[in-house]
Amino acid sequence: MNVDPKLSAAEALVKAIRTGEHSAAVALGGLLAEDVVLDTNGPMPGAPTEAIRGRADVLRRLSGNWAVTMALRHIEVGRGGGQVIDLSLFEPLLSVLGPSGADYKLTGQVPERVGSRSPIMAPRNVYRCRDGKFVALSAAMQSMTEKLFQAIGRSELIIDPRFATNAARVSNVDTLDDIIAAFMADRTLEEALELFDAAGVTVGPVCTIADLLEHPFVREREVLISLPDRDMGEVPMHNVVPRLSASPGAIRSPAPRLGEHNAEILEALGRVELAYRPTARRPDGWY
Numbered sequence: 001m002n003v004d005p006k007l008s009a010a011e012a013l014v015k016a017i018r019t020g021e022h023s024a025a026v027a028l029g030g031l032l033a034e035d036v037v038l039d040t041n042g043p044m045p046g047a048p049t050e051a052i053r054g055r056a057d058v059l060r061r062l063s064g065n066w067a068v069t070m071a072l073r074h075i076e077v078g079r080g081g082g083q084v085i086d087l088s089l090f091e092p093l094l095s096v097l098g099p100s101g102a103d104y105k106l107t108g109q110v111p112e113r114v115g116s117r118s119p120i121m122a123p124r125n126v127y128r129c130r131d132g133k134f135v136a137l138s139a140a141m142q143s144m145t146e147k148l149f150q151a152i153g154r155s156e157l158i159i160d161p162r163f164a165t166n167a168a169r170v171s172n173v174d175t176l177d178d179i180i181a182a183f184m185a186d187r188t189l190e191e192a193l194e195l196f197d198a199a200g201v202t203v204g205p206v207c208t209i210a211d212l213l214e215h216p217f218v219r220e221r222e223v224l225i226s227l228p229d230r231d232m233g234e235v236p237m238h239n240v241v242p243r244l245s246a247s248p249g250a251i252r253s254p255a256p257r258l259g260e261h262n263a264e265i266l267e268a269l270g271r272v273e274l275a276y277r278p279t280a281r282r283p284d285g286w287y
Contacts, residue, residue, distance in 0.1 A: 059092035134206035151199035
């Protein structure tokens with residue numbers, strides 16, 4: 001592949017993996033990686049649970065952005081010219097498994113699915129509140145665990161041999177979760193959040209998309225913005241992220257309709273006759 005010495009671009013590959021045994025399999029990288037992550041997700045017993053679809057595509061785009069930045073920096077410091085970026089769907093998604101590969105090589109044990117728990121720290125889970133809503137809690141650090149036990153009125157658990165260390169809590173996680181779940185079940189989500197916030201315990205609400213659209217953080221930071229739409233009146237879209245202090249960027253308009261700018265583009269190319277269609281949907285005849 002010829003590469004302009006002054007340019008660097010993330011190669012848009014039809015094949016998901018450019019090299020390796022499965023390089024001829026279209027999108028195999030994404031499916032293979034999704035299946036690997038899928039095996040660790042969901043409750044036991046039961047079948048693996050698929051989480052957010054399209055993660056492989058999203059993570060590859062993020063990795064590709066960083067790769068382009070690094071390649072451009074490589075040019076800027078005078079270390080060479082443009083280069084091809086070899087980036088599959090597989091590697092970025094596999095990286096979210098963290099140390100699972102090392103754990104398996106050391107122990108010979110395939111990790112079991114643990115739902116919203118963590119196999120290496122406790123307590124960390126999602127609990128149902130009295131009003132049917134859920135709160136996510138992570139108090140695996142020793143200091144955070146002690147704050148949690150004090151907040152729920154069970155200070156004696158700090159010195160209980162079953163819960164005195166993280167290793168002990170992981171070994172007795174069922175009992176520990178029952179204690180925390182019973183406390184949550186007697187309180188509404190709002191009551192639980194208020195109590196733990198005052199105690200400095202790391203918790204957060206499990207939000208639906210309806211909750212997120214009205215969440216103070218989302219609204220104050222304008223994480224989602226509304227842009228005009230011909231069919232819907234307006235449509236919520238993700239704002240620019242990340243935002244730089246000197247050049248934060250902005251979304252000027254939503255995505256164009258199919259063929260919306262054909263006339264302008266073809267006119268600039270001197271082929272305006274190609275844009276006219278007698279059966280076009282637009283009243284002026286332009287497609």
